Amino acid sequence: MIEFTSLDQMLRDTEQSGLPLWENILLSDCARQNIAREESMARMTAMLEVMVQADEGYSAGDRSASGLVGGDGGKMAAYAQAGNTLCGPFLSDVMAGALRMGECNACMKRIVAAPTAGACGVLPAVLLPYRLHFGAGEDQLVQALYVAAGFGMVIAERASISGAEGGCQAEIGSAAAMAAPALVHLQGGSPEQMVHACAMAVKNLLGLVCDPVGGLVEVPCVKRNVIGAMDALSAAQMALAGIGSRVPADQVLDAMAEVGRSLPHTLRETGKGGLAATPFGMEYAPKEP
Amino acid sequence: MNLFDILGPVMVGPSSSHTAGAVRIGRMARALLGQEPVRAELLLHGSFASTGEGHGTHQALIAGLLGLAPDDSRVPASFALAKERGLEFTFGSCTLRDVHPNSVLIRLEGAQGGKLEVGASSPGGGRIRVFRVDGLDTSFSGELPTLVVHNTDQPGCVSQVTGVLAGRGLNVATLQLNRGGRGGSAVMVIECDQPIPQEAAREVRALPGILRVTRYTPEEEAL
Numbered sequence: 001m002i003e004f005t006s007l008d009q010m011l012r013d014t015e016q017s018g019l020p021l022w023e024n025i026l027l028s029d030c031a032r033q034n035i036a037r038e039e040s041m042a043r044m045t046a047m048l049e050v051m052v053q054a055d056e057g058y059s060a061g062d063r064s065a066s067g068l069v070g071g072d073g074g075k076m077a078a079y080a081q082a083g084n085t086l087c088g089p090f091l092s093d094v095m096a097g098a099l100r101m102g103e104c105n106a107c108m109k110r111i112v113a114a115p116t117a118g119a120c121g122v123l124p125a126v127l128l129p130y131r132l133h134f135g136a137g138e139d140q141l142v143q144a145l146y147v148a149a150g151f152g153m154v155i156a157e158r159a160s161i162s163g164a165e166g167g168c169q170a171e172i173g174s175a176a177a178m179a180a181p182a183l184v185h186l187q188g189g190s191p192e193q194m195v196h197a198c199a200m201a202v203k204n205l206l207g208l209v210c211d212p213v214g215g216l217v218e219v220p221c222v223k224r225n226v227i228g229a230m231d232a233l234s235a236a237q238m239a240l241a242g243i244g245s246r247v248p249a250d251q252v253l254d255a256m257a258e259v260g261r262s263l264p265h266t267l268r269e270t271g272k273g274g275l276a277a278t279p280f281g282m283e284y285a286p287k288e289p
Numbered sequence: 290m291n292l293f294d295i296l297g298p299v300m301v302g303p304s305s306s307h308t309a310g311a312v313r314i315g316r317m318a319r320a321l322l323g324q325e326p327v328r329a330e331l332l333l334h335g336s337f338a339s340t341g342e343g344h345g346t347h348q349a350l351i352a353g354l355l356g357l358a359p360d361d362s363r364v365p366a367s368f369a370l371a372k373e374r375g376l377e378f379t380f381g382s383c384t385l386r387d388v389h390p391n392s393v394l395i396r397l398e399g400a401q402g403g404k405l406e407v408g409a410s411s412p413g414g415g416r417i418r419v420f421r422v423d424g425l426d427t428s429f430s431g432e433l434p435t436l437v438v439h440n441t442d443q444p445g446c447v448s449q450v451t452g453v454l455a456g457r458g459l460n461v462a463t464l465q466l467n468r469g470g471r472g473g474s475a476v477m478v479i480e481c482d483q484p485i486p487q488e489a490a491r492e493v494r495a496l497p498g499i500l501r502v503t504r505y506t507p508e509e510e511a512l
Contacts, residue, residue, distance in 0.1 A: 109302060118303070
């Protein structure tokens with residue numbers, strides 16, 4: 001049974017069980033929660049459906065409460081539509097999807113926190129265009145969500161998935177580190193490759209600070225969903241190419257926890273440092289009551 | 290923690306603490322009042338006061354008072370819904386001591402004349418903690434079946450109440466007891482491992498010295 005405290009333990013247990021990693025994650029969680037496999041599968045399928053609904057319900061005309069956020073998902077989709085983009089059709093769709101979901105969240109639409117509301121765009125941004133471009137079925141996407149959630153559990157146990165605790169590396173970084181192994185799964189990679197993908201995705205956003213303008217989940221949060229998705233794709237591709245993380249994955253997560261603790265209070269979701277403390281950011285600083 | 294704490298909750302954005310948690314606080318206050326709220330005074334503290342507007346915290350709290358869930362698409366439009374349902378509300382700010390920055394004090398009046406004051410915080414991830422009920426300190430999250438008992442401070446109250454629970458095979462996970470002053474009013478909060486049946490709450494209510502009993506069942510949120 002997976003204990004969700006160590007990626008190494010997850011790997012060893014999966015090897016012993018003879019199960020695919022996604023299924024071992026599913027069954028281990030069912031045993032911990034004392035719920036039936038069917039119940040868990042139905043809930044996870046519902047999560048995917050909410051992601052699809054949110055993506056389809058996006059409206060480029062919506063604006064956030066502050067007016068800072070909205071419309072960029074529409075711009076990116078239009079640019080992608082015109083063709084001859086810098087990043088090609090798949091990546092352009094990923095970027096548009098990340099912006100759409102981030103903007104949906106900022107505009108008070110219904111989303112799936114994955115692992116947080118601020119980082120809710122990363123997973124759907126890679127999974128939904130993957131289906132379109134690579135032809136994955138719903139069952140494969142649900143399996144990929146189990147992989148993502150399983151890695152997310154270990155990250156939450158060993159490091160953090162809260163910006164207030166660990167900075168943006170804990171939100172967008174964690175989302176990328178969940179999406180990367182999910183992509184490796186979809187491409188038929190091994191559990192070892194999934195662990196490497198997770199570790200590399202964390203390493204490449206290590207130290208990212210949480211500095212929201214006005215303390216709101218808008219700037220830079222929405223666009224950071226794009227870089228989270230890109231981080232996941234690049235880490236997954238490296239892992240699939242046989243490239244591994246030199247630092248063992250559990251040690252990478254421990255470093256993430258340590259870096260999070262070292263971040264000053266001003267860079268952990270307080271809206272008092274970084275971009276929030278720029279002259280522009282200060283214009284949106286909360287009025288003290 | 291389980292997989293659906295990581296992938297989930299399904300919620301209306303933008304913030305699990307300032308939006309989803311705020312809806313849950315409103316729902317908890319409604320449940321503790323035990324009747325349809327008709328008047329509400331909400332005093333926001335700390336980050337709820339300073340960044341609440343941009344996070345939809347106000348709409349979220351009212352949505353919760355109306356019984357909406359954190360994933361209900363009507364959360365942003367809760368003010369209009371409140372008008373339809375006859376809930377009058379006012380917002381203000383306050384400074385509370387020794388509480389989490391995401392906190393609110395809610396004073397409620399119900400359709401049957403019931404009154405309640407609840408203080409609660411939203412520390413993150415959509416979880417909540419009720420730190421005050423009617424002026425008395427508490428600390429519970431609503432994650433377990435919970436019984437909130439208002440009683441007069443007199444000998445034997447606690448043993449009688451726990452006796453009722455024991456008689457029904459309910460295991461007490463935590464028990465908190467606080468009183469305003471000797472012989473005054475007291476609040477007992479009991480978190481149980483098993484769901485608390487309605488009859489158990491009724492039986493507790495019938496005990497001597499018991500003023501009010503509220504039963505809280507953790508919500509089976511759809512997702």
